[in-house]
Amino acid sequence: MDDLYREQIIDRYKNPQMRGNLDPHDYSYEDDNPLCGDRIRMDLRVDGSGRVTEAAFSGEGCAISQASADLLTEKVVGMSLDEVKSYTKDELIEMLGIDLGPVRLKCALLSLKVLKAGVYGLDELEEELAAL
Amino acid sequence: MAVPQTLDTLDVGAIRKDFPILKRETQEGVQLVYLDSAASSQKPEQVIHAMSRFYETEYSNVHRGIHTLAEEATAAFESARDRVAEFVGAESSRQIVFTRNATEAINLVANSWGRANLGEGDLVLLTQMEHHSNIVPWQMMASELGFKIEYAPMTDDQRIDLAEYGALLERQPKLVGFTQMSNVLGTINPVAEMAEMAHAAGAVVLVDGAQSVPHMVVNVADLDIDFLAFSAHKLCGPSGIGALYGRRELLEEMPPFMGGGEMIKRVQFDAFVAAELPSKFEAGTPPIAQAIGFGAAVDYLSKLGMPAIRQHEQEMIERALEQLEEVPGVRVYGPAAEHKGGVAAFTLADTHPHDVAQILDRRGIAVRAGHHCAMPLHEKLGLPATTRASFYLYNTPEEIDSLIEGLYAVREVFA
Numbered sequence A: 001m002d003d004l005y006r007e008q009i010i011d012r013y014k015n016p017q018m019r020g021n022l023d024p025h026d027y028s029y030e031d032d033n034p035l036c037g038d039r040i041r042m043d044l045r046v047d048g049s050g051r052v053t054e055a056a057f058s059g060e061g062c063a064i065s066q067a068s069a070d071l072l073t074e075k076v077v078g079m080s081l082d083e084v085k086s087y088t089k090d091e092l093i094e095m096l097g098i099d100l101g102p103v104r105l106k107c108a109l110l111s112l113k114v115l116k117a118g119v120y121g122l123d124e125l126e127e128e129l130a131a132l
Numbered sequence B: 001m002a003v004p005q006t007l008d009t010l011d012v013g014a015i016r017k018d019f020p021i022l023k024r025e026t027q028e029g030v031q032l033v034y035l036d037s038a039a040s041s042q043k044p045e046q047v048i049h050a051m052s053r054f055y056e057t058e059y060s061n062v063h064r065g066i067h068t069l070a071e072e073a074t075a076a077f078e079s080a081r082d083r084v085a086e087f088v089g090a091e092s093s094r095q096i097v098f099t100r101n102a103t104e105a106i107n108l109v110a111n112s113w114g115r116a117n118l119g120e121g122d123l124v125l126l127t128q129m130e131h132h133s134n135i136v137p138w139q140m141m142a143s144e145l146g147f148k149i150e151y152a153p154m155t156d157d158q159r160i161d162l163a164e165y166g167a168l169l170e171r172q173p174k175l176v177g178f179t180q181m182s183n184v185l186g187t188i189n190p191v192a193e194m195a196e197m198a199h200a201a202g203a204v205v206l207v208d209g210a211q212s213v214p215h216m217v218v219n220v221a222d223l224d225i226d227f228l229a230f231s232a233h234k235l236c237g238p239s240g241i242g243a244l245y246g247r248r249e250l251l252e253e254m255p256p257f258m259g260g261g262e263m264i265k266r267v268q269f270d271a272f273v274a275a276e277l278p279s280k281f282e283a284g285t286p287p288i289a290q291a292i293g294f295g296a297a298v299d300y301l302s303k304l305g306m307p308a309i310r311q312h313e314q315e316m317i318e319r320a321l322e323q324l325e326e327v328p329g330v331r332v333y334g335p336a337a338e339h340k341g342g343v344a345a346f347t348l349a350d351t352h353p354h355d356v357a358q359i360l361d362r363r364g365i366a367v368r369a370g371h372h373c374a375m376p377l378h379e380k381l382g383l384p385a386t387t388r389a390s391f392y393l394y395n396t397p398e399e400i401d402s403l404i405e406g407l408y409a410v411r412e413v414f415a
Helices: A007-014 A063-076 A081-086 A089-096 A102-120 A122-130 B012-018 B045-057 B068-087 B102-117 B136-145 B162-169 B191-200 B248-253 B288-304 B306-325 B353-362 B375-381 B397-413
Strands: A027-033 A038-046 A052-060 B025-027 B096-099 B123-127 B148-152 B175-179 B204-208 B227-231 B242-246 B264-268 B271-274 B330-333 B343-348 B368-370 B386-390
Touching: A007 A063, A027 A102, A038 A063, A038 A102, A052 A063, A063 A089, A063 A102, A063 B353, A081 A102, A089 A102, A102 B353, B045 B288, B068 B096, B068 B288, B096 B102, B102 B136, B102 B175, B102 B204, B102 B227, B102 B242, B123 B136, B123 B162, B136 B148, B148 B162, B162 B191, B175 B191, B191 B204, B242 B248, B288 B306, B306 B330, B306 B343, B306 B397, B343 B397, B353 B368, B353 B386, B353 B397
Parallel strands: B123 B148, B123 B175, B175 B204, B204 B227
Antiparallel strands: A027 A038, A038 A052, B096 B242, B227 B242, B264 B271, B330 B343, B343 B386, B368 B386
């Protein structure tokens, strides 16, 4: 009935595949969007060659933010940290397959922000976010 | 002499014709259902035309020029002030300071009155249902001046707890600030009673009228309050202008807020003498056309009659609450209809309010989702966010039906 709430989004929201916490982990980061109440934490395990072997996310929020986090967490497994670094918001939006307005874009991108801040620190990210 | 009777019913069909935007579709075949007037109201032709006419025929800067346009613009600008003063029952137009909005009006009091009157050991008393605009200015001044802030709690049905409020007044706050109507809960506070209690305790009373002035009779003399802050954009007027009403003695004693042109009587290189009221608080070129629109907006509302508007919204909220409560999974926050204005904040099971608002938007229904600039209140209620539908003079019962149908559609998506 609604483009934004495609089956994939609703399905991932209701039945997330990657929800959980990893303890111990190599990388973990949590951030929120206090105005909407979206909150996401992402944990990664990385092997000796810098490749993500396991990933999990936790948190709460709207369907867009949580489905985005679930899909991104799945996507990131098997990627090298360099690939994580070069993964763009456009790629994430394409994976979600929905057309987002500026407000909901923030919901969708929270997971990417958490992922990149966890791996590279916020300083680097701010530059990237400012360039959006 | 016979006083003309105010009609106590609104001709909503005729009113809707005054608001051009209400005719629009949000997408092809989807009629706009605007239920977000608590965030900002729509504008009638009377206001839009008053402003464009002013720009087309009378516009110039105010208060300075000798030429014809300057004189006409000044007269129109000051006439708007007179009508706004009358609208809230101010004794004199000099007690109405034009600001950018209600937020700036509160910041003006916090900065100017606060700096002159607050310091270490002093207390400012607010309530738990305040909008950020009546919290953050005080927090900013508190960190600078060293006074303390307390928040009067609510009862279980989210009305002000007058017993606790009275107890906090025993600590002799210097200023008590509270909203007349909560922008989330819709709670209408008993302003006259709260002001009387605060005055008895020796406090100055500031009322945030952003949500109340557009929807009911608010008379500063009857309520006996010291400051009233409100915005034009929520009462069918333009954005960019609001007003502060102040008790004359207080305004006269207060130092200027911002410096610049207009707010001075005389300037030398080493000093200035502030202007008289209200210019003292109106540095720089004011929002001139916006003031014209503000005046047209209060004329528009006065002509319809605030009691009739209030009654219409009362009927709307009663109906909305009744219908909302029948939707499975809906929980409405705030007190019973008789204690509130036309605002319904609710949650729908565990569906995030953004998702609710998004699906409603696809059906043309505009509601607000989030914290509504009242994060401490949401924290108090243990909620991440809520969805809010708010009603005004142009809303119809059929629009409530659309909202309810929309909520069933949301349930279907998230079933």
